Amino acid sequence: MGLEGYRRRVSESKRKSIMEAAGAEFQDNGFTHAAMAEIARKADVSTATLYKHFGSKEELFSSIIEASYAGIGIPQSAAAEAKSAKEALTIAANDYLNQQFGSGINALMRAVISETSGVPEVGKDFLKRGVHQRTKDLVAYLDQLVERNLLKPHDTKASALQFGGMVKESFVWPAMFDPNFKMPSNKDAIIENAVETFLARYGA
Amino acid sequence: MGLEGYRRRVSESKRKSIMEAAGAEFQDNGFTHAAMAEIARKADVSTATLYKHFGSKEELFSSIIEASYAGIGIPQSAAAEAKSAKEALTIAANDYLNQQFGSGINALMRAVISETSGVPEVGKDFLKRGVHQRTKDLVAYLDQLVERNLLKPHDTKASALQFGGMVKESFVWPAMFDPNFKMPSNKDAIIENAVETFLARYGA
């Protein structure tokens, strides 16, 4: 019984270090230019071990993408606790951006977009499980605010896209074209401004 | 004299056919997976001729990108002629989307984003001469509307980004992840909704 446990521990540790190495490599070089040998080297395993864990480069990439979804989402409790719609929306925007910029998701998005011509499923999958899922989270978040009468009743599916679009435009979009993009110093002002436009129409 | 003229014409005709071939190839396959040999074949020239005209794949790509900017922009006259801010904004949004989807710019954007890790200049250049330029156009457009008192005086640099973000979110962003993305049937409603949110804050 110690044997199995030992093996599992070792195996999981290797798997983890592979995923870390692969995440870094894919973020740095995109899918096509990432090299399996380099990932193996970074993870300190042989290429054969790499292939034992992940049957192909595509499979490894998918795992990385999938892992990047995990733990993402706006904590819905924030909507319940915020004192005002403005506060709630500011929190949501900041959470979103922190996740986007903190977990290398920007770079992964670029990698996914790169492969979209060649392997459309990857892009569609990402859209569904990543992008759309986050929008749904935001919709639920807004629904709470409506329920608390902090926002007017309205089509939150549409307004969530508007709010998301306004926030992305100044941060995520430029980051797609510039890997060295840094958060602008007036980040808070931009967010506040977007919140105000949103509230001008949907505020209670 | 006549000889030179002949040569120039031949050369320009080759250059043109190369650019057409390259544009198609880059749109179809992205930068990395586009093959110089295939571009030469499509353009009916030798690879050596290709390299006589464009020193490298990157240079050829940049030329394609640059050409894609030309003829792009919202006709500013529309702002002057529109009867209402609503009409003007609706026209602007539609013009933007028609250009984006009609000239293969979506596919080129994906290609640019793909190469951003490897060749950051291309991305920055695109951002500056493509994305930002179009935003500036929109700012000028909004300024006209302010001047005509169809919009409140306000920071049009900020509001242009908000309007652009709301429009892109539902159309351009999904297209980045799905090369087969088609305009949704409720396109007009989405645009109208964005316009209304915009006017809720900035309308005169």
Next chain:
Amino acid sequence: MGLEGYRRRVSESKRKSIMEAAGAEFQDNGFTHAAMAEIARKADVSTATLYKHFGSKEELFSSIIEASYAGIGIPQSAAAEAKSAKEALTIAANDYLNQQFGSGINALMRAVISETSGVPEVGKDFLKRGVHQRTKDLVAYLDQLVERNLLKPHDTKASALQFGGMVKESFVWPAMFDPNFKMPSNKDAIIENAVETFLARYGA
């Protein structure tokens, strides 16, 4: 005592299942393309156990080849009991072909031939213990027929090769180049014809 016996039985049973799995794999895929991991999987043992029993792929292959010799040979009694040389030779030819096609020897022969460049000993061994041995059997068989005055006295070492060659030419040789080779419908006629040519010279 009981423990040892148990262990031996288990070990022998594993060895047997390994050999069965290996035989099938080598026949299907030849030596080079047979995979040790697949043999282990089929035999339901670990690769390490496989290597405990057979030190290397070559050794395992040799064991398979060796086992394929066992039980092969023309029952010499047939020569004593046959009423005529014709009958005896027909029986010999049929026995030979039944063994060749019935025990997967054709496929193993292909496998041996494949490895002859890389591992010449395997080929030589097969030649000596397989091919030549069967010729010797046939020589002894013919000698009996000579002794019974059903054949003229003659150099049976030479004539055995001639008879074997005539039989192989139409059956074994094509099977070497075609793994799906099926016995032709006129098999009996071909054998009879070979027997007659043989008897034209060596018949009593």
Next chain:
Amino acid sequence: MGLEGYRRRVSESKRKSIMEAAGAEFQDNGFTHAAMAEIARKADVSTATLYKHFGSKEELFSSIIEASYAGIGIPQSAAAEAKSAKEALTIAANDYLNQQFGSGINALMRAVISETSGVPEVGKDFLKRGVHQRTKDLVAYLDQLVERNLLKPHDTKASALQFGGMVKESFVWPAMFDPNFKMPSNKDAIIENAVETFLARYGA
């Protein structure tokens, strides 16, 4: 016009050296263990040039096989000029063996047999265009001898196989299992013996 001619000459010379190198490599190592990089090295070209000439390893192999057929066959004139059936058959057997052993066909046959499990078409093709073709040549040869009344009228399709089988048995068959197989010193006696058995039945 000199340009095209020059290029063709260079190209053909490269192609020739590739085929020589490939022939040697395939003969030495069989198909699977032959390495494209090694062939390129031997031929003093880059691997890319190799692939310009031959699209894949399989294609290269097929070309080698095909080339090995060319120039093979018994000169039919020998049948017309020989004074006796014995002389004609002896010539035929010797021609056959000289070609078989002189042009590396033995080694190529081993290579073909090796790939038969994995790629059955290669084996079938070889059987049809190599083995069967040579048998047909022999049939035509025998038919001439029948016409000249040096052989009895008979089924030459069947007898050709018998003669071929007797000759192969002592020379080609052992060579399949032993790459270092050398012609035995009593080669002439073996051939003579086969001829005599043949003539015992089919001689005029």
Next chain:
DNA sequence: CATGAATGAGTATTCATTCAT
């Protein structure tokens, strides 16, 4: 000026064998 054959560097994947438990 145009050609296209040649280059060489770069990469995903497989498999016999070993070794810590």
Next chain:
DNA sequence: AATGAATGAATACTCATTCAT
């Protein structure tokens, strides 16, 4: 004695770019 995870060496094929004519 048995396991199965880990190894590392080996290999076909592609593509941007150059150069002799």
